[in-house]
Amino acid sequence: MTGSYFMELEYRYGAHNYKPIPVVIEKGEGVWVWDVEGNKYLDMLSAYSALNHGHRHPKIIEALRRQTEKLTLTSRAFYNNLLGQFEEKLALFSGYEKVLPMNTGAEAVESALKIARKWAYYKKGIPMNKGNIIVAEGNFHGRTITIVSFSTEEQYRDGFGPYTPGFKVAPFGDSKAVEKLIDDETIGVLVEPIQGEGGVRVPPEGYLRELREICSKHRALLLFDEIQTGLGRTGKIFAWHWEDAKPDILILGKALGGGVYPVSAVLANDQIMDVLKPGDHGSTFGGNPLAAAVGIAAIEVLENERLDLRAFELGEYFMKQLRSIESDYVKEVRGKGLLIGVEIKKEYGTARPFCEKLAKLGVLCKETHDQVVRFAPPLVIKSEEIDWALERISKVLTEPIQVKEKATENSQKAHPLKG
Numbered sequence: 410m411t412g413s414y415f416m417e418l419e420y421r422y423g424a425h426n427y428k429p430i431p432v433v434i435e436k437g438e439g440v441w442v443w444d445v446e447g448n449k450y451l452d453m454l455s456a457y458s459a460l461n462h463g464h465r466h467p468k469i470i471e472a473l474r475r476q477t478e479k480l481t482l483t484s485r486a487f488y489n490n491l492l493g494q495f496e497e498k499l500a501l502f503s504g505y506e507k508v509l510p511m512n513t514g515a516e517a518v519e520s521a522l523k524i525a526r527k528w529a530y531y532k533k534g535i536p537m538n539k540g541n542i543i544v545a546e547g548n549f550h551g552r553t554i555t556i557v558s559f560s561t562e563e564q565y566r567d568g569f570g571p572y573t574p575g576f577k578v579a580p581f582g583d584s585k586a587v588e589k590l591i592d593d594e595t596i597g598v599l600v601e602p603i604q605g606e607g608g609v610r611v612p613p614e615g616y617l618r619e620l621r622e623i624c625s626k627h628r629a630l631l632l633f634d635e636i637q638t639g640l641g642r643t644g645k646i647f648a649w650h651w652e653d654a655k656p657d658i659l660i661l662g663k664a665l666g667g668g669v670y671p672v673s674a675v676l677a678n679d680q681i682m683d684v685l686k687p688g689d690h691g692s693t694f695g696g697n698p699l700a701a702a703v704g705i706a707a708i709e710v711l712e713n714e715r716l717d718l719r720a721f722e723l724g725e726y727f728m729k730q731l732r733s734i735e736s737d738y739v740k741e742v743r744g745k746g747l748l749i750g751v752e753i754k755k756e757y758g759t760a761r762p763f764c765e766k767l768a769k770l771g772v773l774c775k776e777t778h779d780q781v782v783r784f785a786p787p788l789v790i791k792s793e794e795i796d797w798a799l800e801r802i803s804k805v806l807t808e809p810i811q812v813k814e815k816a817t818e819n820s821q822k823a824h825p826l827k828g
């Protein structure tokens with residue numbers, strides 16, 4: 410069976426809310442994946458940083474396998490023997506007193522917003538249902554209706570109203586603009602320490618620290634969405650470590666599931682988390698024993714293999730090498746650790762054709778925000794493997810290209826195999 414068969418099948422029966430790079434993956438191990446025709450690729454996307462540990466890390470697979478032989482689901486109607494162990498591990502590892510376990514990133518963000526709002530009404534004394542939360546322009550926090558309500562990306566919102574009120578938007582990277590928006594009804598500030606989907610946008614130095622100071626001064630909560638930047642990706646365990654700007658509420662997801670299972674969490678100290686009382690919030694699958702076993706293993710691997718240090722060292726090397734490629738097409742190379750964006754100049758079209766060419770050469774990555782190629786390999790990558798990718802990246806960034814007159818505007822609707 411060739412790849413086109415499976416692509417046709419998805420196209421025929423699946424909702425068309427994605428336009429994948431035309432590669433049908435069948436097997437993965439470490440940083441490598443194989444398609445149904447047996448071609449091998451280096452995964453430089455890592456499922457948007459959900460695969461920090463690489464594909465099928467043996468310790469994580471072993472934890473998953475062993476747990477499937479004992480117990481997989483209880484719901485929170487009962488206790489299970491693993492959840493508390495996972496919560497202890499995650500709390501001590503992250504430096505918070507309490508953990509709220511959820512499944513996907515968007516759910517964790519929603520949960521964090523609920524906790525922040527409740528804290529504001531019951532602890533800070535903001536008039537009921539009148540609070541506002543400040544977010545950043547260019548944000549990405551997921552796809553639920555409340556979250557897209559404060560997205561600044563027209564496509565993410567279009568057709569999904571009416572929207573949830575209670576949010577204000579400040580330019581990303583501008584702490585003064587945030588302070589200007591703060592009023593008596595401000596609950597808190599929610600940002601990503603580096604905007605991943607927004608195009609690997611790194612804020613000016615001091616931004617996180619200034620947000621911390623501003624929030625403390627106004628008794629507003631600081632919320633960091635580290636679903637993509639957390640767990641080693643940027644060269645620190647958490648991106649907030651770069652500026653010692655500890656948020657009141659930390660949101661994790663993606664790599665917390667070790668690349669095998671959806672696991673997300675909200676972390677906070679007692680005086681914030683204790684606004685949740687039995688029945689206030691819940692999730693059938695959140696904190697299930699399988700998730701807990703996988704989450705524990707994911708943190709242990711991160712610690713034992715010092716994936717944060719790997720990301721720090723290899724990220725510096727990778728970025729330096731990328732910057733040394735003499736390419737007419739590149740406007741900027743930016744990032745932190747192994748979260749790196751290469752921005753393509755508009756006059757050379759979008760980043761998409763570069764990603765498609767790289768896929769043909771065996772390097773998988775995905776454009777973000779039209780102009781940016783994101784390179785975010787699993788943190789278990791070796792420097793020889795980075796060199797292997799660099800050879801191909803260098804080729805694609807220096808060979809002549811055909812610039813299409815018009816970028817394919819209907820790309821969302823385009824058939825995967827034609828055009």
Ligand SMILES: *Cc1c(COP(=O)(O)O)cnc(C)c1O
Pocket residue numbers: 457513514515516518549550551552601605606634635636637638662663
């Ligand atoms: C991926 C992501 C989310 C959403 O996570 P899902 O698991 O897809 O719901 C939220 N915030 C950030 C920063 C992300 O990168």
